Amino acid sequence: MKNLENKVALVTGAGQGIGRAIALRLANDGARVAVVDLKEEGMQAVADEIKAAGSQAVTFKADVSDRDNVFAAVEYAEKELGSFDIMVNNAGIASIQAIADITPEEFDKTMRVNVQGVLWGIQAAAQKFKQRGQKGKIISASSIAGHEGFALLGLYSATKFAVRALTQAAAKEFASDGITVNAYCPGVVGTDMWVEIDKRMAEITGAPIGETYKKYVEGIALGRAETPEDVAAFVSFLAGPDSDYMTGQAPLIDGGLVYR
Numbered sequence: 114m115k116n117l118e119n120k121v122a123l124v125t126g127a128g129q130g131i132g133r134a135i136a137l138r139l140a141n142d143g144a145r146v147a148v149v150d151l152k153e154e155g156m157q158a159v160a161d162e163i164k165a166a167g168s169q170a171v172t173f174k175a176d177v178s179d180r181d182n183v184f185a186a187v188e189y190a191e192k193e194l195g196s197f198d199i200m201v202n203n204a205g206i207a208s209i210q211a212i213a214d215i216t217p218e219e220f221d222k223t224m225r226v227n228v229q230g231v232l233w234g235i236q237a238a239a240q241k242f243k244q245r246g247q248k249g250k251i252i253s254a255s256s257i258a259g260h261e262g263f264a265l266l267g268l269y270s271a272t273k274f275a276v277r278a279l280t281q282a283a284a285k286e287f288a289s290d291g292i293t294v295n296a297y298c299p300g301v302v303g304t305d306m307w308v309e310i311d312k313r314m315a316e317i318t319g320a321p322i323g324e325t326y327k328k329y330v331e332g333i334a335l336g337r338a339e340t341p342e343d344v345a346a347f348v349s350f351l352a353g354p355d356s357d358y359m360t361g362q363a364p365l366i367d368g369g370l371v372y373r
């Protein structure tokens with residue numbers, strides 16, 4: 114029997130990058146997966162990949178910053194896949210800006226996606242687990258930037274610290290309902306997000322393209338950039354029964370970059 118046999122998981126931001134790897138991994142672990150993203154193209158390809166491997170998947174287009182969208186995504190996953198057991202609040206955006214230059218617009222946008230998106234996901238999943246009278250797992254994306262503020266990533270870091278705060282509070286509030294709430298804190302993962310970070314850092318600092326990414330990767334003790342699959346393997350643990358006695362935590366999974 115596979116680890117997540119008979120479980121239904123919803124993964125946001127699952128059309129590419131880390132979310133894609135998580136959706137594929139949870140499906141491989143036996144879960145039926147709702148692939149949720151803002152962009153339609155990637156989502157369908159991920160669902161097709163899951164189906165080709167013999168598992169069940171559905172797609173749902175949602176903007177995680179919209180509370181109604183997130184609640185609708187959870188309803189759809191339960192209706193189409195027949196249960197609801199694991200919520201992965203993975204969707205997030207980068208913000209690369211000097212503290213002195215952060216605008217109210219950038220602040221609102223980044224907070225809406227990275228913080229409200231996670232909050233609505235926690236609310237929608239907890240409500241569904243309680244309605245169904247069952248236990249559940251809520252897992253959200255924080256970051257090394259949720260443990261340490263990085264230059265030019267101050268606003269982004271603030272959103273990822275906030276994810277840890279919501280994780281701790283929700284873990285305490287929902288423990289008596291049998292709901293665990295944890296987060297994962299990746300380091301430098303070679304996805305489109307890092308292409309964007311590197312490009313914006315180059316614009317701001319004058320560093321050549323590729324230089325910032327290279328410098329960050331050089332700081333990793335294990336000597337290589339993280340892959341989306343490295344992150345997905347840890348999320349698989351958080352989604353499965355081996356983490357049943359763990360809640361309110363946000364461990365670093367970064368190859369040795371930030372030490373807490």
Ligand SMILES: NC(=O)C1=CN([C@@H]2O[C@H](COP(=O)(O)OP(=O)(O)OC[C@H]3O[C@@H](n4cnc5c(N)ncnc54)[C@H](O)[C@@H]3O)[C@@H](O)[C@H]2O)C=CC1
Nearest residue numbers: 126130131151176177204205254256299301302304305306
């Ligand atoms: N790439 C990295 O090095 C790290 C990433 N993270 C976090 O991991 C998560 C995934 O990151 P990546 O895969 O690298 O990013 P990515 O940019 O490659 O993919 C993000 C996905 O989220 C979707 N998305 C963005 N805004 C959305 C919204 N409002 N509603 C629904 N979907 C939305 C995008 O369409 C995209 O498919 C993010 O929360 C990020 O902050 C954390 C630490 C390191």
Ligand SMILES: CC(=O)C(C)=O
Nearest residue numbers: 256257258300301306
């Ligand atoms: C994208 C991200 O979270 C970092 C700090 O690499």
